[in-house]
Amino acid sequence: MKEKARNEKESQVTPQAIYQGRRRFVATAAAVAGGAWLVNQYGLSSTKEKGQTVAQSPPPPASPSKPAATPSAPASATKKSATQPDSVVTSGLDVRLAGHSKSTRYTENARDKTTPVGIATTYNNFYEFGTDKSDPARHAHRLTLRPWSVTIDGLCHRGGVFDIDDLVGAHALEERIYRLRCVEAWSMVIPWIGFEMRDLLKRVEPMASAKYVAMQTVYRPDEMPQQRSLFRTIEYPYVEGLRLDEAMHPLTLVTVGMYGQRLYPQNGAPIKVVVPWKYGFKSPKSVVRITLTDKQPPTTWNMQSAREYGFYSNVYPARSHPRWQQTSERRFISEGGLFNTKRIETLPFNGYGSEVAHLYQGMDLINRYY
Ligand code: MTE
Numbered sequence: 431m432k433e434k435a436r437n438e439k440e441s442q443v444t445p446q447a448i449y450q451g452r453r454r455f456v457a458t459a460a461a462v463a464g465g466a467w468l469v470n471q472y473g474l475s476s477t478k479e480k481g482q483t484v485a486q487s488p489p490p491p492a493s494p495s496k497p498a499a500t501p502s503a504p505a506s507a508t509k510k511s512a513t514q515p516d517s518v519v520t521s522g523l524d525v526r527l528a529g530h531s532k533s534t535r536y537t538e539n540a541r542d543k544t545t546p547v548g549i550a551t552t553y554n555n556f557y558e559f560g561t562d563k564s565d566p567a568r569h570a571h572r573l574t575l576r577p578w579s580v581t582i583d584g585l586c587h588r589g590g591v592f593d594i595d596d597l598v599g600a601h602a603l604e605e606r607i608y609r610l611r612c613v614e615a616w617s618m619v620i621p622w623i624g625f626e627m628r629d630l631l632k633r634v635e636p637m638a639s640a641k642y643v644a645m646q647t648v649y650r651p652d653e654m655p656q657q658r659s660l661f662r663t664i665e666y667p668y669v670e671g672l673r674l675d676e677a678m679h680p681l682t683l684v685t686v687g688m689y690g691q692r693l694y695p696q697n698g699a700p701i702k703v704v705v706p707w708k709y710g711f712k713s714p715k716s717v718v719r720i721t722l723t724d725k726q727p728p729t730t731w732n733m734q735s736a737r738e739y740g741f742y743s744n745v746y747p748a749r750s751h752p753r754w755q756q757t758s759e760r761r762f763i764s765e766g767g768l769f770n771t772k773r774i775e776t777l778p779f780n781g782y783g784s785e786v787a788h789l790y791q792g793m794d795l796i797n798r799y800y
Pocket of ligand 1: 550556610648716
């Protein structure tokens with residue numbers, strides 16, 4: 431895709447100053463303004479210590495067949511790596527994570543056993559760090575995780591720029607074990623920790639005219655090698671979007687943790703929106719902006735190839751993909767990597783049909799709204 435076209439598309443959802451630079455300035459100012467806003471609105475006070483979080487030393491290369499160190503075998507405190515979770519000290523988030531509850535509804539079951547953490551954190555798609563599945567675990571430690579702010583704007587009454595720790599501090603955190611189905615026909619089962627996106631959206635009071643939610647992820651070419659590469663496969667920043675009713679659905683989760691800890695950098699730290707009934711690419715990592723809008727927002731993979739990746743991209747076995755059959759999936763079942771998988775049937779809406787199918791009543795999900 432040509433640079434000009436990209437800029438035109440991005441500018442439909444993103445003011446030029448944001449997507450072309452000055453991000454650091456905005457983030458820093460935001461941290462202050464956002465904290466103040468929340469204190470005013472919700473009586474929150476911040477207990478955090480802010481600091482830079484770039485890991486001290488690069489991790490050893492992760493091999494899919496032999497996962498690198500995992501939380502159950504942590505590296506020493508002085509040797510941080512992307513195989514460890516986001517570990518910057520912000521006491522508020524850690525207190526919240528420690529006190530998270532566990533969902534009684536979204537749990538593992540005989541079919542859906544939790545994927546070993548060593549697989550979920552070393553076999554990743556995070557194109558900003560490279561296209562090989564092991565690249566994110568190798569390179570994501572370069573991402574600076576604090577300060578981090580999230581802008582919520584567009585068609586809402588109480589938008590603003592929020593420091594991440596203040597933003598999360600207003601919500602009780604819950605662990606939910608969700609299935610993750612990638613369009614590449616592999617799948618995992620991951621215990622996320624987060625809160626419902628609808629609770630966040632309600633706080634900013636969407637206007638009646640808001641129909642969609644556009645999500646933009648971080649743009650930092652100096653920290654994300656693919657963003658500065660001449661040979662990049664997709665254009666950045668990575669953007670995603672949902673219809674407002676999809677974003678307000680109780681299944682849509684704003685996540686800040688996984689496997690009982692903070693999110694790992696390679697899985698989208700410090701904040702990832704998880705939409706479990708859609709293909710994995712609809713769950714954006716390292717989100718910096720959420721915009722309420724009345725127009726269907728552009729989305730990265732749809733811009734890349736509209737024929738292959740629709741805006742909706744619900745997991746829907748009856749709609750085949752030109753490169754991956756979608757009727758079954760390779761489920762990772764144990765540590766040991768790529769070959770420890772079993773093939774299982776793919777379920778419509780990734781098994782969440784009883785909760786979400788009504789959102790698409792009367793819509794042709796095969797030919798039109800795919
Ligand atoms: N978000 C960003 N910013 N960049 C990406 O490349 N990849 C998507 C999605 N979110 C991606 C992203 C894809 S294709 C998938 S399958 C999931 O993240 C993978 O999430 P996981 O690595 O936590 O399993």
